[in-house]
Amino acid sequence: MINLAEQIGAIPLFEGLPEDQQADLAAIAQVKNLERNEVIFSEGDEGNGFYVVSAGRVKIFKLSPDGKEQILHLFGPGEPFGEVAVFAGVRFPAYAEALDKAAVIFFPRRALLDLIRRNPDLALNLLGLMSMRLRRFTHLIEDLSLKEVPGRLAAHLLFLSGLKNGSDELELDITKTQLASLLGTIPETLSRILAKLVKQGLLKSEGPA
Amino acid sequence: MINLAEQIGAIPLFEGLPEDQQADLAAIAQVKNLERNEVIFSEGDEGNGFYVVSAGRVKIFKLSPDGKEQILHLFGPGEPFGEVAVFAGVRFPAYAEALDKAAVIFFPRRALLDLIRRNPDLALNLLGLMSMRLRRFTHLIEDLSLKEVPGRLAAHLLFLSGLKNGSDELELDITKTQLASLLGTIPETLSRILAKLVKQGLLKSEGPA
DNA sequence: CGGCGGCCTTGACTTGAGTCAAGGCCTGGT
DNA sequence: ACCAGGCCTTGACTCAAGTCAAGGCCGCCG
Numbered sequence: 001m002i003n004l005a006e007q008i009g010a011i012p013l014f015e016g017l018p019e020d021q022q023a024d025l026a027a028i029a030q031v032k033n034l035e036r037n038e039v040i041f042s043e044g045d046e047g048n049g050f051y052v053v054s055a056g057r058v059k060i061f062k063l064s065p066d067g068k069e070q071i072l073h074l075f076g077p078g079e080p081f082g083e084v085a086v087f088a089g090v091r092f093p094a095y096a097e098a099l100d101k102a103a104v105i106f107f108p109r110r111a112l113l114d115l116i117r118r119n120p121d122l123a124l125n126l127l128g129l130m131s132m133r134l135r136r137f138t139h140l141i142e143d144l145s146l147k148e149v150p151g152r153l154a155a156h157l158l159f160l161s162g163l164k165n166g167s168d169e170l171e172l173d174i175t176k177t178q179l180a181s182l183l184g185t186i187p188e189t190l191s192r193i194l195a196k197l198v199k200q201g202l203l204k205s206e207g208p209a
Numbered sequence: 210m211i212n213l214a215e216q217i218g219a220i221p222l223f224e225g226l227p228e229d230q231q232a233d234l235a236a237i238a239q240v241k242n243l244e245r246n247e248v249i250f251s252e253g254d255e256g257n258g259f260y261v262v263s264a265g266r267v268k269i270f271k272l273s274p275d276g277k278e279q280i281l282h283l284f285g286p287g288e289p290f291g292e293v294a295v296f297a298g299v300r301f302p303a304y305a306e307a308l309d310k311a312a313v314i315f316f317p318r319r320a321l322l323d324l325i326r327r328n329p330d331l332a333l334n335l336l337g338l339m340s341m342r343l344r345r346f347t348h349l350i351e352d353l354s355l356k357e358v359p360g361r362l363a364a365h366l367l368f369l370s371g372l373k374n375g376s377d378e379l380e381l382d383i384t385k386t387q388l389a390s391l392l393g394t395i396p397e398t399l400s401r402i403l404a405k406l407v408k409q410g411l412l413k414s415e416g417p418a
Numbered sequence: 419c420g421g422c423g424g425c426c427t428t429g430a431c432t433t434g435a436g437t438c439a440a441g442g443c444c445t446g447g448t
Numbered sequence: 449a450c451c452a453g454g455c456c457t458t459g460a461c462t463c464a465a466g467t468c469a470a471g472g473c474c475g476c477c478g
Contacts, residue, residue, distance in 0.1 A: 062347065064355035072347060087333070088340035093347045116329060116336075123325060123332035124296070130339045131297035137346040138271065138281060138302045144353040145393035146273035148464070177425065184354035189465055191427050357434070386455065398435055400457050 004029060007105070011052055011078050013125055021115060030106045034098035045092045047085020049108040053077050056102025061181070062094050071182040072140075073133075074099070074174070083126070086112060099174075144184050150193050152183045213238060216314070220261055220287050222334055230324060239315045243307035254301045256294020258317040262286050265311025270390070271303050280391040281349075282342075283308070283383070292335070295321060308383075353393050359402050361392045 005026040008014055014022065031054065034040065040051065040058065051058075053075050060073040060081055072094055075081050085092045086109045098104075116123045143152045156179075160170050172179065180190040197203040214235040217223055223231065240263065243249065249260065249267065260267075262284050269282040269290055281303055284290050294301045295318045307313075325332045352361045365388075369379050381388065389399040406412040 062351040062355060064351075068355055070351060070354040072350065084340040084343045086340075087336040088344055089337070090344065093344045113333070116332060118329075120326045120329055120332060123329060123336065124322070127296040127325075127332065127335060127339065128298070130336065130343060131293040131295075134293045134339060134343060134346065135297055135299065135302045137343065137350065141281065141346065141349055141353065142271040142273075142279060144350065145279040146271060146277055175425070186466065187426070188428085188467085192465090195427080384455070395436065396456070397437085397458085401435090404457080 007054060013080050028108060028111045032104050032106060034102045036098060036101050038098045040096035041092050043092055043095050047092050049106050050080060050082040050086050051104045051106055052080045054103040054105050057099040058096055059099050060094050060096050069181050070184055149185050149189055153193055222289050237317055237320050241313050241315060243311045245307060245310050247307045249305040250301050252301055252304050256301050258315055259289060259291040259295050260313045260315055261289045263312040263314050266308040267305055268308050269303050269305050278390050279393055358394050358398055362402060
């Protein structure tokens with residue numbers, strides 16, 4: 001918030017963007033500070049812009065009629081979200097909520113479209129980003145439809161361990177309830193499976209969180 | 210195949226592209242004719258280009274270790290597929306196979322990237338396309354994790370009926386086995402559910418296919 | 419300091435949907 | 449014309465995972 005232009009320059013998506021265009025962005029960007037659990041947008045809201053996480057974490061999720069939630073993404077600083085609504089010209093297809101006290105930067109739809117027209121590399125960045133997300137979604141779909149919960153859990157833990165260069169020890173920064181929602185299950189089931197893995201000696205677990 | 214350039218001009222993705230650029234495309238495009246059930250690419254293959262369906266239909270799907278399949282997309286003439294691998298710079302994340310006797314046009318990766326750099330509107334088209342796919346995937350994920358099979362079936366039928374302006378009568382052009390795979394279930398289950406709906410008078414069903 | 423509300427765990431029960439197996443029907447090929 | 453193979457359906461069984469309920473463990477706020 002102190003220096004918006006600097007923050008914008010640090011967003012990977014806007015990397016390499018000429019200074020004057022970054023300045024243009026800064027001029028129209030709006031920062032929004034959020035309390036923990038504050039709603040950013042709801043499914044069905046008009047999507048007249050997109051967001052980048054500035055601080056804290058944001059979860060994107062779907063809700064079933066009876067309240068069960070499926071987490072689609074967890075985003076941290078520098079990661080954009082809500083772009084789908086901008087390009088597809090539709091309403092937001094999911095909910096967005098701050099996981100912690102957080103801040104997001106909002107860019108109006110039109111500004112982004114203008115910028116892309118002037119800057120093909122930005123378009124390529126965006127295409128790359130969305131491709132990665134599509135890829136992750138195909139993974140999630142595969143898991144949901146073709147694997148059982150223990151398999152999904154294992155895949156997720158291995159994925160996390162992969163991020164840490166294969167360390168065989170890792171710390172989760174989300175609650176188990178959230179992990180359950182990310183895996184498409186419920187806390188009770190997750191708890192049972194973890195207990196079983198520990199009993200089989202395949203896993204050790206420690207502490208809360 | 211008789212007139213490749215003309216076909217390329219008719220692809221929605223390339224709509225509005227200057228003639229000379231369409232000609233460039235035609236010069237590097239390769240047409241591939243396919244038998245029914247012929248594999249186009251497999252998960253893990255190098256993704257050095259993308260495809261557009263020219264005739265027939267193509268299914269994109271994931272396979273579980275024990276052979277169960279989850280259909281991700283069904284594409285018909287004019288629809289592109291395999292773009293994710295081009296932009297994310299990764300291997301194909303799923304399998305592609307011809308559903309009927311079909312033909313596809315292949316465009317090498319580099320050509321597409323060049324074209325985008327010269328043509329921002331093409332980039333916007335692509336971004337729109339991928340956004341729509343992301344949106345459909347969020348829907349599928351929601352269905353898989355938050356709804357039971359009857360609900361998914363109902364949603365799918367309503368979706369199809371929506372395409373036909375809400376007609377309350379519709380014809381499926383895929384087998385029930387394929388529909389099952391699209392819904393993330395198996396033919397037996399689908400068959401039972403349809404039978405139940407018919408018995409409850411919520412639905413009538415007719416003929417094979 | 420005490421109590422309330424999250425979060426996690428465990429147990430008992432229920433159920434949706436998958437597996438396995440068998441039979442009917444239709445189609446295309448020899 | 450007939451057989452083989454694919455697709456669909458039905459029945460009996462099994463099982464993974466969800467619901468419901470209860471209890472323990474903090475940590476925060478009044």
